[in-house]
Amino acid sequence: MRLTYPHMGEAYIAIKSLFDDIGVESTIPSFTTDTTLRLGAALSPETICLPFKIMLGNYINSIKAGADTVLITGSCGPCRYGYYGPIQQQILREAGYRDIDIIVLDPPREGYRDFYAAVKKLSHRGRTHPLQAVLTAYRVSCAVDALNDLLYHIRPRAVNKAEVRAILHRFKEQVTQACGSAEILKMVEETGNALKQVEINNEIKPLKIGIIGEIYTIIEPFTNLNIEERLGEMGMEVHRSMTVRSWIQNTLIKPMTGRKSYVLEKKLSKPYLPAMIGGHAQQCIGHAVQYAQMGYDGLIQIYPMTCMPEIVSRSILPQVEKDYGIPILYLIVDEQTGMAGYVTRIEAFVDCVARRKKEMLHE
Amino acid sequence: MAAKIGIPRGMYYYKHFPFTKTFLTEIGAEIVPSPETTKEILDKGVQYCIDDACLPVKVYHGHAHYLRDKADFLLIPRLTSISKGEYICPKFGGLPEMVKYSVPQLPRILDVEVNMLRSRWGLDKALYRLAYGLGIKNPFRIRQAAGKALSAHRSFKGRVLEGHSPNDVIDGKPPKYINGRDTVGLVAHPYLLYDSYINMNLLNKLTERGIRYVTTEMVDPHIIEQRCMELPKRMFWSSGKELIGSALYLMDNSRIDGVLFLTAFSCGIDSLVGEFIEKYARRDYRKPFMVLNIDEHTGDAGFNTRIEAFKDLLNGRCKDATDLSSHG
Numbered sequence: 001m002r003l004t005y006p007h008m009g010e011a012y013i014a015i016k017s018l019f020d021d022i023g024v025e026s027t028i029p030s031f032t033t034d035t036t037l038r039l040g041a042a043l044s045p046e047t048i049c050l051p052f053k054i055m056l057g058n059y060i061n062s063i064k065a066g067a068d069t070v071l072i073t074g075s076c077g078p079c080r081y082g083y084y085g086p087i088q089q090q091i092l093r094e095a096g097y098r099d100i101d102i103i104v105l106d107p108p109r110e111g112y113r114d115f116y117a118a119v120k121k122l123s124h125r126g127r128t129h130p131l132q133a134v135l136t137a138y139r140v141s142c143a144v145d146a147l148n149d150l151l152y153h154i155r156p157r158a159v160n161k162a163e164v165r166a167i168l169h170r171f172k173e174q175v176t177q178a179c180g181s182a183e184i185l186k187m188v189e190e191t192g193n194a195l196k197q198v199e200i201n202n203e204i205k206p207l208k209i210g211i212i213g214e215i216y217t218i219i220e221p222f223t224n225l226n227i228e229e230r231l232g233e234m235g236m237e238v239h240r241s242m243t244v245r246s247w248i249q250n251t252l253i254k255p256m257t258g259r260k261s262y263v264l265e266k267k268l269s270k271p272y273l274p275a276m277i278g279g280h281a282q283q284c285i286g287h288a289v290q291y292a293q294m295g296y297d298g299l300i301q302i303y304p305m306t307c308m309p310e311i312v313s314r315s316i317l318p319q320v321e322k323d324y325g326i327p328i329l330y331l332i333v334d335e336q337t338g339m340a341g342y343v344t345r346i347e348a349f350v351d352c353v354a355r356r357k358k359e360m361l362h363e
Numbered sequence: 364m365a366a367k368i369g370i371p372r373g374m375y376y377y378k379h380f381p382f383t384k385t386f387l388t389e390i391g392a393e394i395v396p397s398p399e400t401t402k403e404i405l406d407k408g409v410q411y412c413i414d415d416a417c418l419p420v421k422v423y424h425g426h427a428h429y430l431r432d433k434a435d436f437l438l439i440p441r442l443t444s445i446s447k448g449e450y451i452c453p454k455f456g457g458l459p460e461m462v463k464y465s466v467p468q469l470p471r472i473l474d475v476e477v478n479m480l481r482s483r484w485g486l487d488k489a490l491y492r493l494a495y496g497l498g499i500k501n502p503f504r505i506r507q508a509a510g511k512a513l514s515a516h517r518s519f520k521g522r523v524l525e526g527h528s529p530n531d532v533i534d535g536k537p538p539k540y541i542n543g544r545d546t547v548g549l550v551a552h553p554y555l556l557y558d559s560y561i562n563m564n565l566l567n568k569l570t571e572r573g574i575r576y577v578t579t580e581m582v583d584p585h586i587i588e589q590r591c592m593e594l595p596k597r598m599f600w601s602s603g604k605e606l607i608g609s610a611l612y613l614m615d616n617s618r619i620d621g622v623l624f625l626t627a628f629s630c631g632i633d634s635l636v637g638e639f640i641e642k643y644a645r646r647d648y649r650k651p652f653m654v655l656n657i658d659e660h661t662g663d664a665g666f667n668t669r670i671e672a673f674k675d676l677l678n679g680r681c682k683d684a685t686d687l688s689s690h691g
Contacts, residue, residue, distance in 0.1 A: 045638035047629055076599045078450035083635050086595040090642060104596075272464075275443060275476055277456030305415060308631040312457030315413045319464045332415060 001025070004062035005071045006055035007032050009219035010144050011244045013188075017181035018137035021128045027067040028176055029058040032222040036061055041335045043091050049080060050223060050304035050334050051216040056088055063097055073251075074104040078278030079309055136181045138253065141245040143188040150195055152239055155232030157200040165229075167194045206237040207298070207353055210291035212284050213331075214303040214310045215242045223333050224302050225342055234350060239296075241287035242280065264290070272316050279309025285316055292324035298353040299326060300346075305334035327353055365393040366497055368473070369434030371426030372397045374419060374455065375442060377529045377553040378580075382516040383438065386490065389508030390499045395434045397426040400560035404429050409659055411466045418627040418658050419554040420454055420461065422561055427462045431469050436497075437462075438473045440489065444480040449601040452632055473497075523580050528566065530557050543573035545677045548613030550579055550606055550640065551625035552633075555657065562625060562657060563666045572674050577619065582609040594639075603636045610640045614648045621651035621677050628658035651676040 003026040005015050012028050019026040030036070032054055040057030059070050075082040085104035092100050116130070128136075151164070158164050171191040178184050209231055217223045218240055231238045250261035265286025272285050288299055301317060303310035314330060321328050329349040331342060368387055370376065380396070387394050397404070400422055408425025430437055439462055442455040454461070459474035475493045479485040487509065494505045523529050527538045547569070555562055556578055569576055587608030591598055598604045613619045624640060626633040637654065644652040653673050655666070 045634050047634040048638070049631075049634075076597070078453045078456070078600065080631055080635055082599060083596065087635055087638060089595070090639075094642070273457060273460050275441060275456055275478075277443070278450065278453040281453065281457065306629040306631055306634065308453040309457075311413065311416050312454060312461055315416070315461040316457070316464050 001069050002027060002067045003069050003071050004029055004059065004065075004067035006058040007220060008216055009221060009244065010148070011141075011219070013144050013175055013184060014137045014141040014244055014248070016175075016178075017140045017184045018133050020180045020184075021133040021136055022130055023128075027062045027065050029062040030065070032058065032220065037222075037335050043095050045087075047306055049307050051081070051220075052084055052088070053335060054220070054223065055084065056091065059088070059092065059100070060095075060097070063100060068100060070100065070102045072102065072104055074106040076106065081279075133181075134252070138245070138248050140181055140184055140188070141243075141248055143185055145243050145245040147188055147192050147195075148240070148243065150192055152228075152232065152237055154195055154198055154200055155229070156206040156235045156237050157202065157204050159199045159201055161233050163198050164195065167191060167198070204235065206235055207350070207357060208296045209236045209238050209350075209353070210287065210296045210299045211238060211240045211302065212287045212291070212299055213241075213301040214284075214307050215247065215280055217302045217304055217333055218242060219244065223304070224331070225333075225337070225339060225346075227300065227302070227346070230343070230346065231350070234347075236350060239291070241291070242283070262286070268293075272319060273313070277309060277312055279307070281309035281313040284310065284313040285320065288317060288320045288326075288328070289324070292320065292326045296326065297357055298349065299328045300331060300349070301328055302331045302333060305332050327356065365391055366436060367393045367395050367434045368497075369427075369430035369437045369470070370394055370396045371423055371430060371437070371439070372399065373423035373426045373558070374458065374554050377533075377557040379516070380533055381519040382512045385515040386493075386508050386512035387438075389511050390494050390497065390504060392497055395430065397429045400425070400558050402560075405560065405659060412461070413465065415629060416454070416461070417630045418561055419552070419558075420458070421659060422554075422558065423458070424462060424466055427469065428466050431466065434470055436471050436473050437469060438493075440493075441474050441476040443476055443478040444485070444601075445477060446479060446601050447482065448480065448597075449599055449604065450480070451600060451602050454631075524583065526577070526581050528557065528578075529553065529580060530559075539570065541570050541573070541575045543570075543575045545573070545620045545674075546575040546577060546618060547673075547677070548578075548609070548616070548619045548622040549576045549625065550610045550613065550622060552602060552606070552627075552630075553580060555625050555627055561659075563661060563663050565625065565655075565666075565670075568667070568670055572670070574674065574677070577613065579605050579609040582612055586612050600632050600636075603632045606633070606636045607639060611643065614644065614650075614652075619650075620680070621653075621673065622648070623673065624652070624654045626654065626656055628656055651680065 003019060003024055007029055016026065016028060036057035037054055039060050040053035040055065044053045044056055072085055074085055085102050089102045155164055171187065174187055175184060178187055211218050211227065219242065221228065228238050228240065254261040262283055265283040268289040269282045269285035273282055276282060284301065291299055301314065317328055329345065370383060384394055404425035405422055407428040408421040408423065411428060412421040412424040427437060427439070439459045441459050442451055444450050459472055463469065463472055473493060473496055475489040477486055477489040490509050491505055499505065519532055522532045531538055549556060559566065566576065587605055590608040590611040591604050593611065594607065598607065610622065610624065613622050624637060626637055641654065651673060653669065655669060
């Protein structure tokens with residue numbers, strides 16, 4: 001058995017550490033590019049959301065590299081994501097990849113004995129206890145998160161932006177070659193130290209932009225046109241509302257230990273959307289309110305075309321915009337997304353936010 | 364004076380109107396349903412709703428806009444879940460908010476949450492809450508109204524199962540007898556199928572061409588449940604379940620000569636359900652199958668051509684079926 005999994009931003013680091021620790025052979029799919037998307041889109045239903053198409057492309061890339069089992073998480077919520085597994089399996093079979101197996105890891109609240117059994121089934125060498133490995137993977141994702149936070153601070157202030165890019169490039173290259181959580185954690189730490197050595201200009205007071213929206217499109221840099229790096233190099237301090245760590249914490253760790261997940265987000269979004277409607281619609285609104293209260297200068301909502309929960313939050317967000325006086329840019333992405341048009345829109349938005357801030361300071 | 368409650372003619376109106384009507388009239392409210400969709404209503408809906416919502420949601424916005432100065436309240440229930448363990452669609456859950464923050468100057472919205480995800484008591488809770496919101500606090504009266512509403516709903520559903528169009532049953536019109544040879548299965552969400560403006564009058568067009576139809580609502584829920592057991596994973600949308608179950612049933616039924624799948628552009632559920640049905644049709648179905656995709660820009664002429672083509676397919680098949688083999 002050689003496992004593979006779809007990409008979602010930096011998720012591959014934590015997943016790789018998990019598989020290395022429990023002794024499962026795994027293949028990291030090659031990083032998402034236009035070709036990946038085209039591969040996936042050719043086989044996918046026409047109006048399905050973007051993550052489906054990209055994930056399918058990832059599988060095919062990995063299968064060509066020798067993987068034979070795909071591991072994805074599942075859900076039984078009202079979002080379409082819960083039905084990805086069965087349909088993708090069918091599509092792969094019809095496309096001629098007959099002996100590819102898709103293992104769907106449903107969240108523990110659907111019965112966490114099944115979840116545990118699935119993890120145990122995967123670990124056949126048993127070097128590390130599976131639960132231990134999951135916790136270590138969580139620690140890896142925490143470390144990656146901390147690295148990202150550092151990056152958000154350093155990028156807009158760095159004197160030489162290329163230096164930051166080079167460090168990250170090296171990290172990405174090394175991490176795909178690494179083996180085991182210990183090695184990965186060490187690499188993350190080293191990268192953090194290298195980033196701290198970068199010369200920064202602390203005089204700069206950058207604008208703060210929050211990124212909210214659908215979890216996959218905001219985490220995966222390919223789908224959002226690398227917005228974090230782009231804004232960072234334009235001199236904005238960005239913060240992304242959802243990370244792999246927060247996802248693991250809220251869907252795995254909190255329910256398993258009997259705690260409620262997304263408490264703050266639900267509380268903040270209550271005046272706007274009092275019920276759970278699926279996906280991360282409530283969380284998106286909650287984050288928007290949170291960023292507004294924290295004094296961010298602007299928000300960017302990113303979601304794939306036809307995403308059901310985000311369409312609901314998209315129609316509510318203008319009210320948040322009015323109530324808190326915070327500008328929001330809405331970016332809807334799909335496989336037809338043209339780079340130039342989006343970059344223009346982002347630049348125009350940044351200009352607006354900058355001018356708005358200047359006027360506010362003068363008053 | 365009785366409170367006037369506006370009921371937009373959209374989404375699950377075609378499924379739940381008799382229930383809502385009986386309940387509200389029994390507790391002493393006056394109901395104001397919006398008229399059938401017109402161009403104006405659709406235009407208003409498109410104007411106020413966000414761009415990438417699906418057509419039925421846009422139409423619903425239009426109806427809400429129409430009712431804004433004609434009623435004291437607007438009933439937009441939050442249908443999170445209408446059967447145990449299943450959802451409908453995230454947009455149903457967020458519908459009150461979508462309308463509230465998109466259409467200006469609306470009357471007060473009655474947005475009771477109907478959540479039967481855990482148990483069917485969710486409905487009772489919603490009904491009590493709705494009546495309390497209107498100032499009716501007598502639990503016996505509410506209970507009685509709920510009972511009557513339920514029996515009205517049952518008889519409505521019974522009539523639809525017999526093969527009457529929900530529109531005819533709601534309006535109290537006598538059922539039309541269609542004289543025709545071919546019967547097609549129509550698989551679609553009720554809010555697409557029975558709104559004759561947005562689907563370019565599809566039902567009448569079929570009738571005019573002498574084609575009889577069986578819709579998703581006319582298939583026994585037990586059969587739907589049974590056919591959905593074939594799925595690789597439990598279907599967690601009740602709307603999706605209806606479509607898949609009825610499509611599989613209609614395709615396997617020898618008295619159905621073809622299946623039409625009507626879908627709205629950018630419908631999230633149909634993108635997966637439709638894929639499943641299409642795959643099944645391509646693999647195992649030997650009769651005409653067609654997907655009709657509609658949105659607010661659909662043109663009448665193109666639609667007619669497709670229906671004509673489908674009719675030719677049906678005719679061609681019937682002719683061949685009686686012919687001897689061409690190979691002698």
